[in-house]
Amino acid sequence: MKTHLRFLVIAGVVAVTSCLAGEPRRMTAARAQTPPAVDGRLDDPCWQGAAKIEQLVPNAGEDTKVLAPAREKTEVYLCFDEKAIYVGFKCHESRMDKVMARVKDALREKVHHDDCVEVFLDPEGNGRAYSQFLVNAVGTKQCVQNYEFTSDDRWNAASFQDKDFWSAEMMIPFDFFTIRPGIGSCWRGNFCREEKRLAENSCWAQTGGSFHSPEKFGGIDGLCINFAPRYASYFKGKAGRLGEAFSAMEKSLPELPPNGRECFERIRKQAVQIRAAGLAPTGQVNSDLEWKRLSDEMDFFEKRLQAFKVSLADYGRFFPSGPKGKSPDCAVGLASTLEKILPDRPFEGDTGNEVRISAAKNEYEGFQAVIIPFFENDPGSVAFEGGNLTGKSGAAIGRENLEIRRVAYVETRHPNYATSHVGYWPDPLLPPGMKDFSMGKVNVRPYWLTYHIPKNAAPGDYQGRILVKSKDALIAQIEVKLRVYDFALPDRNSLDVFSNLYPWQLKERPGKSRMELFRSYAAELLRYRIGPGLCANWGVSWNAENPDFAALDENLSRFFEKGMGAFGINGDIEFFNHGYCNALDQGIGMEGANRYFEKMPAILKRCSAHLKAKGWIKDAFCWLIDEPYYKDIKYYIKVADMIKAAAPELKRVAPMHLGMLKEGSSESHVELLNKLVGHNEIWTFNLSDYDQVKDWAAERQRQGDKIWWCNNIGSKAPYPNWYLDEPAINHRIEFWMAYKHKINGIFSWGSNCWSGYAIEDGNRNWPEGAWNPMTYPTANADGYQLYPGPDGTPIPSIRMENIRDGIEDYEYLHLLGTRLEELKKRGVGGTPVAGGEKELAMTELFSSLTKYSGNPSVLIAKRAKMAELIEETGRLLHQAQP
Numbered sequence: 001m002k003t004h005l006r007f008l009v010i011a012g013v014v015a016v017t018s019c020l021a022g023e024p025r026r027m028t029a030a031r032a033q034t035p036p037a038v039d040g041r042l043d044d045p046c047w048q049g050a051a052k053i054e055q056l057v058p059n060a061g062e063d064t065k066v067l068a069p070a071r072e073k074t075e076v077y078l079c080f081d082e083k084a085i086y087v088g089f090k091c092h093e094s095r096m097d098k099v100m101a102r103v104k105d106a107l108r109e110k111v112h113h114d115d116c117v118e119v120f121l122d123p124e125g126n127g128r129a130y131s132q133f134l135v136n137a138v139g140t141k142q143c144v145q146n147y148e149f150t151s152d153d154r155w156n157a158a159s160f161q162d163k164d165f166w167s168a169e170m171m172i173p174f175d176f177f178t179i180r181p182g183i184g185s186c187w188r189g190n191f192c193r194e195e196k197r198l199a200e201n202s203c204w205a206q207t208g209g210s211f212h213s214p215e216k217f218g219g220i221d222g223l224c225i226n227f228a229p230r231y232a233s234y235f236k237g238k239a240g241r242l243g244e245a246f247s248a249m250e251k252s253l254p255e256l257p258p259n260g261r262e263c264f265e266r267i268r269k270q271a272v273q274i275r276a277a278g279l280a281p282t283g284q285v286n287s288d289l290e291w292k293r294l295s296d297e298m299d300f301f302e303k304r305l306q307a308f309k310v311s312l313a314d315y316g317r318f319f320p321s322g323p324k325g326k327s328p329d330c331a332v333g334l335a336s337t338l339e340k341i342l343p344d345r346p347f348e349g350d351t352g353n354e355v356r357i358s359a360a361k362n363e364y365e366g367f368q369a370v371i372i373p374f375f376e377n378d379p380g381s382v383a384f385e386g387g388n389l390t391g392k393s394g395a396a397i398g399r400e401n402l403e404i405r406r407v408a409y410v411e412t413r414h415p416n417y418a419t420s421h422v423g424y425w426p427d428p429l430l431p432p433g434m435k436d437f438s439m440g441k442v443n444v445r446p447y448w449l450t451y452h453i454p455k456n457a458a459p460g461d462y463q464g465r466i467l468v469k470s471k472d473a474l475i476a477q478i479e480v481k482l483r484v485y486d487f488a489l490p491d492r493n494s495l496d497v498f499s500n501l502y503p504w505q506l507k508e509r510p511g512k513s514r515m516e517l518f519r520s521y522a523a524e525l526l527r528y529r530i531g532p533g534l535c536a537n538w539g540v541s542w543n544a545e546n547p548d549f550a551a552l553d554e555n556l557s558r559f560f561e562k563g564m565g566a567f568g569i570n571g572d573i574e575f576f577n578h579g580y581c582n583a584l585d586q587g588i589g590m591e592g593a594n595r596y597f598e599k600m601p602a603i604l605k606r607c608s609a610h611l612k613a614k615g616w617i618k619d620a621f622c623w624l625i626d627e628p629y630y631k632d633i634k635y636y637i638k639v640a641d642m643i644k645a646a647a648p649e650l651k652r653v654a655p656m657h658l659g660m661l662k663e664g665s666s667e668s669h670v671e672l673l674n675k676l677v678g679h680n681e682i683w684t685f686n687l688s689d690y691d692q693v694k695d696w697a698a699e700r701q702r703q704g705d706k707i708w709w710c711n712n713i714g715s716k717a718p719y720p721n722w723y724l725d726e727p728a729i730n731h732r733i734e735f736w737m738a739y740k741h742k743i744n745g746i747f748s749w750g751s752n753c754w755s756g757y758a759i760e761d762g763n764r765n766w767p768e769g770a771w772n773p774m775t776y777p778t779a780n781a782d783g784y785q786l787y788p789g790p791d792g793t794p795i796p797s798i799r800m801e802n803i804r805d806g807i808e809d810y811e812y813l814h815l816l817g818t819r820l821e822e823l824k825k826r827g828v829g830g831t832p833v834a835g836g837e838k839e840l841a842m843t844e845l846f847s848s849l850t851k852y853s854g855n856p857s858v859l860i861a862k863r864a865k866m867a868e869l870i871e872e873t874g875r876l877l878h879q880a881q882p
Contacts, residue, residue, distance in 0.1 A: 025205040025218030027051050032079040032086060038171045040139060040160035042077070042088045050079040050088070056193055056202035059211070070202035074117075076191045082225050084173040089117040091137075091193060092165045099166060100196040101137040106149075111135065111142040112194055117168050120190040120217060123183045127214030127772075128413050130188075131177070135159055137166045144416075152176070179230035181295035188217040199629075212416075212777035231291045235298065242302055243275045249309065255322040259329075260315065263375035267304055274301050306344055307443060308375070313346035315374050329377040332468050332476035335368040335446070337801055338728045338856035343409060343424050343442035347372055354479040358864060359453045361488035363808050366450035366801070368407070369468060369478060373443055379470040382445065389451070389462035389482055397451065397462055397482070405429040407446040407798065409438040410771050412725045416778040417716035419725045425780075427724045427773075427797045428787045434795075437767035448801065451482065459486035485867045487815065487874060494814040495738065496566040496708065496745030497807055498531035499785060503538050505752045509792040515539060515551065517792050519558065524786065524794040525751055526562040528804040533747060534568035534623060542569075542603045549610055556616055566745065569607055569650070570623045597638075601646035608647035617649050621682060627657035630665035633675055640679035651706075652680040657714060658689040670696050682706045684747070686714035687721070687734070687849060694741065701742065708745035709738060713779045718850040722748055724773060724781040728802045729859060733852050735806035736845055736859075739813040750776075753783035766790075809859075812866045813840065819873040826880045836869045 030051045036044035053076040055069045077088035093099055093115075103109045112118070114136040122130035132144040133155060141157040143150050156171045177183075192203040192211050203211060205218035246267075256264065274297060318331040335341060335349030347370060359365035373379050387402040409424040424442050449466070461483050468476040506517040518539075522532040536559055539551030559567070611617040622643060625636045640652055654676055658669050665672060669692055673683075683700060685693065687709050697707045711722045711734075720730035720737075738746055754775050767790060776782040785803070787795035820836045823829075845862060846852035853859065 027053065027078065027204075027218065027220055028222040029085070029220060030079045030222070031224075032081045035081055035084065035171065036086055036088070036169055038086075038156050038158050038169045040158035040167055040169050042090060042160075042167045042169065046079050046086065047077045047088050050077040050086075052077055053191060053204050056191070056204055057206060059192070059201045059203050059206055059208070070193070070195070070200055071198055072195050072200070074193045074202060076204065078191075078220070080223055080225070083175075084171050085121070085223070087119050087133075087170045087172070087191070089168045089191075089193070090165055091115075091117065091167065091195075093195075094164065095197055096161065096163060096166070098197040099137050099161075101140075103136055103140050104138070106140050106142040110149075111140055114140075114194075115166075115196050116194050118190075118192040118194070118211060119170060119172070120192070120211065120214070121172065121177075121220075122188040122214055122217060123177050123179070125186065125188040125219075127188075127217075127774075129178075130214050130217075132212075133157070133170055133172060135168045135170065137161060137168075139168075141170075174225065174227075174230070178234065179227055180234045181231045181291035183227065185221065185223045185225075187220045187223055188214065189220050190217045207777075210777040214777075215772070228291070231295075235291075235294060238298055238302075239275055242298070242305065243271065246271045246305060249305075253312075254316065256312075257315075257322075257375075259377060260312070260375045263308060263311075267301075267308055270297075270301050270304070274298060310344060310346050311373075311375050314372050317347065318351050318372075328374065328475070330371055330373040330379040330470070330475060332478070333370040333372055334478070335370055336856055336860065337366050337368065337448070337798075337805065338732070338859065339368065340426050340728050340798065341368065341370055341407070341444060341446045342421055342426075343444045345421075347444070353477055354481065356481045356483075357451070358483040358485065358867065359451070360485045360808075360812070360867065361453050361457050361459070362455045362491070363489050364450050364452050364801075364804060365482075366448060369447045369449060369466075369476075371445035371447070371468075371470075371475075373445075376443075379445075379475070381470070382447070382475075383469045384447070384449075385467040385469065386465050387449075387480075389464040389480060391458060391460050391462045391484075393458060393460065395458040395460065395462070397453065397457060397484075401452045401454065403450045403452070405431060405448045406434075406436055407448055408436050409442045410724070410773050411441070412780040413772075413774045415723070415725065415774070415780050416713075417723075419717070419723075419780075420727075421725065425724050425773075427781070427799065429796050429798065429801070431789070431793065431795065434789065435767075437771075448798070450801070453484055455488055457484050459484050486871050487867075489808060489811045489815075491563045493529055493563065493565055493807055493811070495735070495743070495807065495810050496531075496706075497529060497747065497803075498533035498566060498745075499525065499748040499751035500533035500568075501525060501535055501751050502753065503535060505754055507788070507792070512792050519555065520792075521752065521786060521794045522555070522559060523562060524796060526559060526564055528796065528800045529563060529807045530751070530785075530800070530803065531564045531567060532559065532751070534570050536564065536567035537569045542607050543599075547606065547610075552610075553614065556614070560616070564619075566619050566621055568621055568623055568653075569611075597642060600642060604643060604646035604650070608650050612649060621651040621653050623653050623655060624680060626655050627660050629660050629663055630667075630672065633672070636676065637679050640676075644679075651682055653682040653684060653708075654680040655684045655710070656689070657686060658692060669693055680705075682708060682744075684708040684710045686710050686712065687719045688715040690741075691849060698742070701744075706744040707742075708747060709734070709743055711746065711748045713776060713782050716779075720849075720852070722781070722785060722799055722803065723779055724797070724799060727854055728798065729854055729856055731799050731802035732806035732809065733845060733859065735810040736813065736842055737849060737852075739810055739817075739840075740842055740846075748783070748785070750783035752786050752788070754788060809863055809866075812863060812870060816840065816866055816870050816873065819870065819877060823873060823876060823880070826877075828876055828880050832869065832872050832876060836873060839865055839869060 028051060030049055032046035034046060036046050056074040058070050073092040075090040079086050100114045103111050103114050111134040116134050116136040119133045120130055134142045135157040137159050139159040143152050154173055154176050159168045190203055190205045194201050205216055207213035207216045333347050333349045333351055334355050355367045357365045357367060371379060371382055384404050387399040389397040407426045408428040408430050409426055411424050412422055414422050426446060429448050430436060463481045466478040467474060501521055503514055503518045506514050508514050525532055537552055539555055540547050540549055611620050624640055625632055628636050643652055661672050701707055715721050720734045722731055773780040775784060785797050785800050789795050816836055820833055823833055844858055
């Protein structure tokens with residue numbers, strides 16, 4: 001067989017390519033004549049001829065061009081045989097007595113909390129399904145596949161300790177991986193070390209932050225074994241399973257329309273070919289190219305079969321009695337905004353033609369119209385006509401208040417949290433006229449229809465009609481019934497909500513400066529009641545002796561006019577960070593730190609004075625050391641006190657991560673937090689940390705401090721978050737929880753952190769290039785809610801719609817709570833007040849931050865009840881006026 005002969009590596013010849021800063025790492029594995037004993041000692045003959053990495057380099061933040069060696073040297077060895085890949089590490093350590101090796105139970109604790117080494121292997125080289133292997137200095141091993149910890153015993157690892165180093169060996173069999181056609185001798189991977197004493201993470205291929213950045217892995221060549229038997233096993237097993245599924249479906253098919261029978265016959269013929277090829281002897285498939293062709297045919301058949309099953313189920317729902325006359329090409333279903341329509345699942349929404357929605361004045365409310373083609377039909381372009389709503393009194397809400405956008409799909413990757421589906425998820429909401437980049441990848445076509453209720457709209461019932469046409473033919477007529485409540489939502493939120501908008505992520509376009517783009521993106525965020533956060537003050541150099549405030553004043557004036565609340569001033573003011581703290585711990589950078597403390601008071605006074613003169617200082621905040629470690633507390637306090645002395649009216653934010661704060665300390669979380677009391681006015685906690693400190697946080701609120709929740713990778717399922725592969729209700733219910741817990745604000749660390757527009761193929765900008773949703777490693781869409789349009793126009797998302805709905809829900813709760821308090825002050829009690837207080841307990845929706853209803857109808861019914869109580873308490877207050 002000729003497969004892989006061109007990659008043959010002679011045992012004993014090793015190759016690790018050197019590279020300049022910024023160039024991708026590459027190495028060539030060496031074949032082992034005999035495998036190692038895997039006892040951690042690195043004394044087996046195979047390591048003498050293995051490929052060797054002489055030293056790892058620090059994983060220095062976002063700067064992936066730093067190739068200076070790590071402070072503690074690490075050597076890595078790599079070899080393989082027909083059965084497995086073998087990796088050895090020699091970790092030099094000048095203080096072996098400080099090596100952290102506490103984890104003994106890998107099922108209960110995480111090995112990376114210790115000194116450890118890590119191997120990342122990605123057989124397909126596309127970052128979609130890589131594995132991580134870890135072992136600490138006492139030999140506790142752990143494996144992570146698709147970001148889930150496993151207890152797989154097919155691989156082995158061991159460690160050994162000496163007086164000035166510790167070493168480790170790993171044996172990772174090829175059968176550990178799914179070896180499908182197309183996987184060959186060229187893999188991607190990385191070799192890493194976590195050294196806890198120096199708080200230094202080092203690696204072979206720098207990833208600039210988290211090790212989980214597969215797009216930055218290095219190339220591993222020369223894994224030249226005969227993969228054909230593994231290909232054949234994978235192919236035959238899959239062909240057999242698909243054949244069985246097809247045969248089972250074939251026996252139970254109901255009566256089909258003509259286009260359905262034609263589609264089924266085409267798939268049937270392909271199934272016969274696939275099953276025949278799957279039974280072919282291994283010897284008849286003698287090239288990588290032929291294996292790849294068969295694999296692609298199998299994948300295509302699998303997708304067609306799944307699409308046919310979905311289409312069959314959908315057709316049965318819309319036409320349960322079977323075909324009558326001409327078979328329709330498609331149907332139109334209706335769904336709420338709390339449903340995410342997955343393309344490979346049967347439609348579960350409403351098959352009728354009437355939609356009922358309700359909203360307050362100055363509120364947005366919408367629904368989805370879903371075009372569902374049958375049996376590989378293409379309905380062509382779809383148009384919506386009508387949309388005016390009229391009330392019984394002649395009041396009207398015009399078509400200009402209706403926004404219609406096409407829902408597009410992005411393909412997710414395996415995250416490090418539980419999700420119901422990995423594949424295509426709906427998220428971007430495309431503006432009219434923009435080409436849908438997901439066409440051809442998904443067949444279902446949801447459209448998002450949103451009405452904005454004017455502030456001066458008359459309360460009452462409205463109705464209207466929307467026509468859905470395809471190829472100039474009417475395919476559906478949607479009857480819209482809207483109830484407008486007799487109260488209005490404020491322009492500015494009662495809850496601080498923001499998502500940091502970073503100007504440097506915005507690429508200038510012809511005729512559009514970065515400032516213009518920044519303003520348009522901020523305006524889009526604010527249209528969804530989300531502030532731009534830390535960079536709202538972008539456009540002024542505070543370091544200048546006489547700063548030009550023109551851009552700042554125009555920005556903030558615009559943003560406040562659109563409802564902005566709290567905003568940060570850190571964009572152009574340099575505060576201490578972990579890099580400074582680490583340098584100062586090593587006695588480095590003291591001169592720079594002294595200059596920092598000399599110049600910053602004057603800058604802060606200038607900043608504070610201008611904001612105070614404009615009347616904006618009450619909403620301004622500054623971010624202190626982000627998620628400080630225990631060892632950073634002394635620097636944190638010094639910076640906080642300097643800010644207080646220079647700008648006493650400027651609020652200071654304490655961004656807390658309890659795990660990081662506790663690292664290296666034997667004190668409790670509360671004891672550590674108490675050290676920082678008096679040095680800030682706002683505390684932020686990940687949702688997953690909040691339960692540990694909620695009593696302490698409530699006391700801080702009683703003392704006048706504010707508490708914010710942060711959405712980031714630290715809060716994973718079952719906590720609700722803003723990831724795109726979560727149910728829509730998760731994005732919304734967090735705001736109900738925030739009201740119950742008296743939280744003062746909710747924010748995300750980023751609204752547009754795309755990491756270079758998150759593209760994967762060449763130099764093409766998205767949407768021409770493929771979108772990588774995992775712009776922050778391990779989570780799909782952590783750090784962004786907006787998408788960049790091809791002309792620089794911001795594209796909102798389904799998540800933003802649900803976040804805005806959640807903020808509006810919060811306003812319902814806040815308004816009801818305020819009215820109940822006012823009624824009690826006026827001595828009005830009785831059933832409405834008692835009933836309102838009972839409803840605000842919200843026990844139907846959630847019992848804790850991790851136990852909450854996933855049923856959209858429960859939330860919608862609860863919201864309607866709140867609205868009725870708001871109207872009723874409004875009438876009571878009017879009657880109780882003196």
